[in-house]
Amino acid sequence: DAGVIQSPRHEVTEMGQEVTLRCKPISGHDYLFWYRQTMMRGLELLIYFNNNVPIDDSGMPEDRFSAKMPNASFSTLKIQPSEPRDSAVYFCASSLNTGGRETQYFGPGTRLLVL
Amino acid sequence: AQSVSQHNHHVILSEAASLELGCNYSYGGTVNLFWYVQYPGQHLQLLLKYFSGDPLVKGIKGFEAEFIKSKFSFNLRKPSVQWSDTAEYFCAVSGNTPLVFGKGTRLSVIA
Numbered sequence: 001d002a003g004v005i006q007s008p009r010h011e012v013t014e015m016g017q018e019v020t021l022r023c024k025p026i027s028g029h030d031y032l033f034w035y036r037q038t039m040m041r042g043l044e045l046l047i048y049f050n051n052n053v054p055i056d057d058s059g060m061p062e063d064r065f066s067a068k069m070p071n072a073s074f075s076t077l078k079i080q081p082s083e084p085r086d087s088a089v090y091f092c093a094s095s096l097n098t099g100g101r102e103t104q105y106f107g108p109g110t111r112l113l114v115l
Numbered sequence: 116a117q118s119v120s121q122h123n124h125h126v127i128l129s130e131a132a133s134l135e136l137g138c139n140y141s142y143g144g145t146v147n148l149f150w151y152v153q154y155p156g157q158h159l160q161l162l163l164k165y166f167s168g169d170p171l172v173k174g175i176k177g178f179e180a181e182f183i184k185s186k187f188s189f190n191l192r193k194p195s196v197q198w199s200d201t202a203e204y205f206c207a208v209s210g211n212t213p214l215v216f217g218k219g220t221r222l223s224v225i226a
Contacts, residue, residue: 031213033213042216042217042218042219043159043205043216043218043219045213045214045215045216048213056212091158091159093159095213101147101164101166101209102209102213103149103161103164104159104161104213104214106158106159106160107158108157108158109158
């Protein structure tokens with residue numbers, strides 16, 4: 001299995017631009033998670049999906065952030081417009097629900113720098 | 116909702132020293148506990164996990180963790196660290212929601 005795939009691995013953009021991060025979960029997994037990691041705030045859960053349906057988006061920082069999961073094998077996290085404080089590493093993770101005992105498998109992350 | 120506290124932000128050890136990283140959680144129900152490791156420049160990987168049974172859990176690379184219910188703790192230990200253990204370590208708990216991660220502890224092992 002290829003594991004969780006994220007693209008791009010690195011993104012440098014200017015303030016005000018739209019940024020789209022992509023994730024392909026492990027085949028057969030029914031949960032997908034988006035995290036943001038910064039030095040100041042650590043690892044934060046932004047949103048998660050179950051069977052392509054958003055379950056909890058309370059971690060999404062602002063309306064500038066949106067996430068979609070159009071099918072079981074693809075999800076996007078979009079920031080529009082981007083700001084310098086959005087600079088972080090964004091991780092996608094997936095799991096197979098086992099009633100709370102699931103191991104989450106993380107992708108390699110997208111390192112975002114907003115200038 | 117559950118929460119996780121990792122008390123040590125940065126730990127520096129010499130090779131062969133013993134390691135113990137603290138993790139405390141807050142949740143009144145049945146919990147599942149995890150330790151993840153993030154090597155420099157890499158993604159998070161599962162180190163070990165506890166669901167039930169023997170409170171002493173052994174993971175990969177010689178790591179172990181002990182669940183002490185009365186102290187709401189799940190500390191990570193390794194008797195002798197190596198330079199290759201340099202990484203960030205995250206404790207996580209799941210109860211009635213998906214995983215909640217602690218802020219992480221950065222471990223630096225020096226020769």
